[in-house]
Amino acid sequence: MGSIVKSMTEDEMKQAAQWFSSLKAGPWVKVVETDTVPKSYVGKGRMRFVAPGNETEPLGLRVVELPEDPIAATKRDPRSGFVAYVPKGSVARGAALVTTGGAGKTMACAACHGADLKGVGDVPRIAGISPLYAARQLLGLKNGDRGGDSAVMMKAVTANLGEEEIVSIVAYLATLAP
Numbered sequence: 760m761g762s763i764v765k766s767m768t769e770d771e772m773k774q775a776a777q778w779f780s781s782l783k784a785g786p787w788v789k790v791v792e793t794d795t796v797p798k799s800y801v802g803k804g805r806m807r808f809v810a811p812g813n814e815t816e817p818l819g820l821r822v823v824e825l826p827e828d829p830i831a832a833t834k835r836d837p838r839s840g841f842v843a844y845v846p847k848g849s850v851a852r853g854a855a856l857v858t859t860g861g862a863g864k865t866m867a868c869a870a871c872h873g874a875d876l877k878g879v880g881d882v883p884r885i886a887g888i889s890p891l892y893a894a895r896q897l898l899g900l901k902n903g904d905r906g907g908d909s910a911v912m913m914k915a916v917t918a919n920l921g922e923e924e925i926v927s928i929v930a931y932l933a934t935l936a937p
């Protein structure tokens with residue numbers, strides 16, 4: 760990205776920003792609960808693709824995101840979506856944590872992110888965000904990799920979240936309309 764940005768004028772950056780903000784969000788990711796997933800590998804663009812041979816493997820405590828159309832995804836087609844395979848029961852577990860805070864495990868997200876989780880002021884939208892992105896942010900906010908003045912507000916929210924809770928929360932958030 761560094762070399763791409765260096766050759767852009769400020770005007771071109773504004774034009775690009777306007778174009779991106781004119782795109783309609785989602786539905787990018789379709790959430791599917793399952794015990795087994797197609798075997799996959801990390802390929803071009805650091806995306807996962809189905810491995811040749813059509814074999815399956817246990818999902819375990821993971822979110823595995825695979826493109827609906829591998830060729831379109833490789834070409835970065837903004838209209839081509841992904842399927843996120845999540846553990847069985849994770850959407851319901853995530854819904855409980857997000858809406859109630861799970862009896863002190865975390866906090867009800869709507870308190871800051873807004874009733875529909877679509878953001879309020881500087882607090883970002885979390886409804887319908889990419890589950891892999893969301894999981895990375897929650898881990899980063901928990902361990903301090905993502906810092907800054909506003910990140911402090913997520914400290915208590917993430918302090919007691921384990922892997923299962925994070926997987927469940929991001930699975931649920933991905934089912935919501937952006």
Ligand code: HEC
Nearest residue numbers: 857865866867868870871882883893896909910912913916
């Ligand atoms: C006390 C207020 C507060 C509560 C409660 C809260 N958040 Fe946040 N959250 C924030 C703020 C503020 C940010 C922006 C942090 C920053 O700027 O780095 C944020 C950022 C995030 C992000 C990163 C979004 C992005 O676009 O990068 C995620 C994901 C997130 N919150 C999830 C949650 C979830 C899930 C819950 C409920 C379990 C929750 N938050 C509850 C205040 C809150």
